[in-house]
Amino acid sequence: MAAASQGNNATAAQLAHQMRVAERPSAAHEKEASVRFEISDLNFYYGAKQAVFGLNLKIPKNKVTALIGPSGCGKSTFLRTLNRMNETIRNTRVVGNILLDGQSILNMDVVKLRRRVGMVFQRPNPFPKSIYDNVAYGLRINGYSGRLDDLVEHSLKRAALWEEVKDALHKSAFALSGGQQQRLCIARALAVDPEVLLLDEPCSALDPVTTAKIEELMFQLKDSCTMAIVTHNMQQAARASDFTAFMLDGKLIEHNETSKLFTTPQDPRTEAYITGRFG
């Protein structure tokens, strides 16, 4: 029942998206022009150990950019530099430039940055609070003083969770299934209306059906949000992303439109990875 209504929502959203694209003949040009994140010559160090080497990447607005590569290649580390989550780890150092809408994030107020750049983690991590309080958390700590109810409802709807939880808003978030918890975490991140959503292997702890739901959700969110997703699942990268970046040993090997990267990879290492010869 719930799954069926999900499906309908998705088709409606896809239709709406297609119509919008059709209405704007310049959309193709826009995507070239608008860059949300511009990363240049980024190096990252855990103590003396360097994890990211001279990385250059542009993350386009309202697109999904997938980061793929074998375990330990630095893709999660790189993702976590984008909202400066690595600062919570001692002895880490960033050298290089990261521009968000043309502004350097490295000297930006970290609270403001994280409000604009939300994050969803590998394992669902709802707070031990009610569903409502989970979604309202970001609003409350940011001192939002308007009507919380409407925003909580809106965020849950954006995360395609509202229909399933609307009668249980004050129940513990732990009562939800893993997939619902992950969508709750997405709703929680969306509540403060971020421009960018970073997803760090958001589906690795979920089953295929739930994974499909999250991917549908990402498709719907593209209208309002730029997304960067780290994934081990190459099918997922191929299905859900517009651009794909392949990383190996802390270096960016290749970055292209997803369809091109997966059909005609330029670098032999990319080809070896996506055809499953290593990693």
Added chain:
Amino acid sequence: MSSVRLIWRKSVNAVMLTLTGVAAFGVVCILFLILGYFVYNGGRSLNWAFFTRLPTPVGESGGGMANAIIGSLKLLFLAALIGLPVGLMAGVYLAEFGGKAFAFVIRYTTDLLNGVPSIVIGIFAYSLAVAPVKHFSTLAGGLALGIMVVPITLRATEEFLRAVPGSLREGAMALGASKWRTIATVVLPAAAGGIITGMLLSLARVAGETAPLLFTALGNRFWSPGWSQPTAALPLMIYEYAISAYDDWHRQAWAAGLVLLAIVLLANLGCRMALGRRGMPRSS
């Protein structure tokens, strides 16, 4: 050959199971023996007067320990006021902020403090709060108990905060919460159940302490108004009455023991029920 081995393994299993079972049963038995003995001996001499009247002089029957009950509650209140915040905050520091070397020093010192004999803590409180003002007081007794509350609260806080998954901290920080806000609104609530249990345990432990009160609160056969006079306390009364030569006093000592036990049990139960309603199920 293999069947012999199987029989051997099965019998080892049975013996071990029996041993652990007997040990567990023994522990429960001891607890119920103590409880039953207290109820049997104390219950007989427990009456309304015990809760409402002052102790009577030797030879005069009746009387109660109202002053000692109130005195114990006042001492516990002070101990909680002094010890719990210090223990809690130091525990938060240790779990969330402390660097490796410094945290090790604090942790080690705390364990030492926990192992200091309670009578030594009493002498310390005496030299700090009795000697300078030259009279025994409720305040000095509360201070002695408060010092004893710190290490248990601190270690409980630290342990339960460490058990909170790091992903919760990351989740809050990724939403823009500062570190103290993350701790106050996400980490501490997640660990609240365990921390409060630890606090109750520490208070329950000091509720029965006699040695640190001997030369701080001293004891008193009358009411002790305010905080700066010597006060009676249930453990002191038990000590005084149990070593006396009068049967009447022995019975009252049993009753005092029962009341002390009941206060600790009720506080524990009350807190658990209050928490049970508010608490959230834990994730994995």
